[in-house]
Amino acid sequence: MQRSGLLARKLGMTRVYDDAGNHIPVTVLSLEGCQVVAQKTPERDGYSALQLGAGEAKVKRVAKAERERFAKAGVTPKQKLVEFRVAPENMIEVGATLSAEHFVPGQKIDASGITVGKGFAGAMKRHNFGGLRATHGVSISHRSHGSTGQCQDPGKVFKGKKMAGHMGAVRRTLQNLTIARVDAEQGLVLVKGHVPGSKGAWVELKDAIKGTKADDLPMPGKFTMDAPAAAKKDDKKADAPAAPAASKEEEE
Numbered sequence: 001m002q003r004s005g006l007l008a009r010k011l012g013m014t015r016v017y018d019d020a021g022n023h024i025p026v027t028v029l030s031l032e033g034c035q036v037v038a039q040k041t042p043e044r045d046g047y048s049a050l051q052l053g054a055g056e057a058k059v060k061r062v063a064k065a066e067r068e069r070f071a072k073a074g075v076t077p078k079q080k081l082v083e084f085r086v087a088p089e090n091m092i093e094v095g096a097t098l099s100a101e102h103f104v105p106g107q108k109i110d111a112s113g114i115t116v117g118k119g120f121a122g123a124m125k126r127h128n129f130g131g132l133r134a135t136h137g138v139s140i141s142h143r144s145h146g147s148t149g150q151c152q153d154p155g156k157v158f159k160g161k162k163m164a165g166h167m168g169a170v171r172r173t174l175q176n177l178t179i180a181r182v183d184a185e186q187g188l189v190l191v192k193g194h195v196p197g198s199k200g201a202w203v204e205l206k207d208a209i210k211g212t213k214a215d216d217l218p219m220p221g222k223f224t225m226d227a228p229a230a231a232k233k234d235d236k237k238a239d240a241p242a243a244p245a246a247s248k249e250e251e252e
Contacts, residue, residue, distance in 0.1 A: 001219065004221055005206030055080050107207070108177065111173065113203040119168075121167035123164050132146060177208075
């Protein structure tokens, strides 16, 4: 049963201690108002998914069409939007705010994000090359990657050759990370170890696709309905035309 994931901002790393006093390095992720902005249905869109938004965006920097779409959903303009494929029976209502308790401690998850950009890097840093010898004639080129091609046959550099170049700033996914703790009041998820991305970057969290799934996961998820969205539904009910009252002759 495919559930929705979470969209969180990476705050950095710290350490916590378990009941036995063991030190556990963790990455702290903040939800920052992770809400359901839209639903994708098979009938209308051809697939089933939820669009989540997080972070507060400045209204003046949001296009008018987007502002109207956020207003229709009953949520404030969001900085980041991400879609998660979900099963049709695990749909969550638009306007719902997801809680950190969507995940449970000890659960395995997959984390996706944009890695830290390193700029232009040499072959030793980028591909873990050993470098050239430090003696016997090698001078001023100890960290070079050495030969790149051949002579007359075939006389070219093959595509995909590991060389110096731009490093980092690519999308990466780490699988089977462990949830160390969750704090629903502060909206924090603590993941054991590191996750892709720099401080302040957005990270997508979802149930691990490999391994054993946890049995006590909330289905379809842990969320709350905000007052504006709930009031909007009540207004629709109030605006619905009332049934005509029965006359005295009909009652008799």
